[in-house]
Amino acid sequence: MNRIFIVEDEKDLAHLLEDYLRHHQFDTKIATDGNDVISGVKNFDPDLILLDLMLPNKDGLTLCKEIRSFSTVPIIMVTAKVEEIDRLLGLELGADDYICKPYSPREVVARVKAVLRRAAPLQPGADRPPSALIMDEASLSVSLLGRPLALTAVEFRLLKALSDDPRRIFSRDQLMDRIYRDHRIVHDRTIDSHINKLRKKLSLACPEHEVVHSVYGIGYKYELPHSLDNY
Template sequence: MTSTARILIVEDEPKLVELLTLYLEAAGYACHAVYDGNHVDEALTSFKPDLMLLDLMLPGKDGLTICKELRQHSQLPVIMVTAKVEEIDRLLGLELGADDYLCKPYSPREVVARVKAVLRRYQPQAPAAASTTSGVHIDETRFLAQLDGVTLDLTPVEFRLFALMTHSPGQVFSRDQLLTLIYDDHRIVTDRTVDSHIKNLRKKLEAVRPEQEVIRSIYGVGYKFEEGSV
């Protein structure tokens, strides 16, 4: 992703939009603003953004609905914004598929840092070799993850977790290691964050293999994917 990436700002506070646009454009991004949730689809088609900064509370269609609908057909990076810090755990539990979450009030510089961090994850990579782990197929260039031939409907964070652990079956990953993968901008987040993502990922894996614990908890340490369990 280049510095000319396009950022769609979905926010109903004009002064905040103006401030965000100022900082993002100074960082080299092209910006387009939408103030009403009902106009997002049109902007997605006409502006073709590389990332969407999406407020939770909007006139018209709300941010939750927009993100859910988007994930039915697109893996466009999304940073969700909420005014309530207690909303973060609830948003994680809803498996919306957002790549990151911000709480108001926030620093415009923090927003720029988060945007850069998320876009880095989507930089084109050399095609990765297909996974040799039994029953698992990972294609990072196509954002495709399969277990026993069944395509998994994973969020971007769940995809990265699954790819990491299946690439090294049997290796125990601490929560700190997994959090570094999810949030590479060195913010402080709690263990509950990674536990929530793992819980949601497990549900999707159990739908394919209900009789097996594909991702195992190691008490007091973290998690591992055992090739022998697949």
């Protein structure tokens, strides 16, 4: 039974999440104060942490950084702050996903299950489930949902940078550092042009869903619907 550590100062919400998670066969523990989180992580040894951003005495971003100094446990940041920079900072500090309030408890359970699936090690002899996106750097070949894509070298490096860290928001400067290895000086809007071309090619394989998402004022991220993570 997976253990979920719920760090949430709104007690009614914390107990609502606890009820939903226990209904789905998760073991749970609740902390409502930032000062109780580090000891709780060490004593409870959770498989995943739902970490609220705004907590009394110590905030979620500080706690995320402290937890990452001694543990790789998956962390889902939960926040009512909608500024994109908070999302970016949370993920750069080591969070695996984020959920914005208000949310549905069913959505939280679904996201918890998805993050745990991604974090679960393969058992010896087990076959890895087929990936929706397959990239071969040696041949620059790419397939999405089993459909081959013809990408340029720059488009390949761009997609690889984004998909290697799904749901992370990359700024244009960060993407330029990854796709132009000679560190040439390029106008940042050049990335927008490459993204537009890449999106058109991705839409041929996955017309129903956007794969590369724009995050206003910051940059871009790669994210497939959870139902397509392993198609």
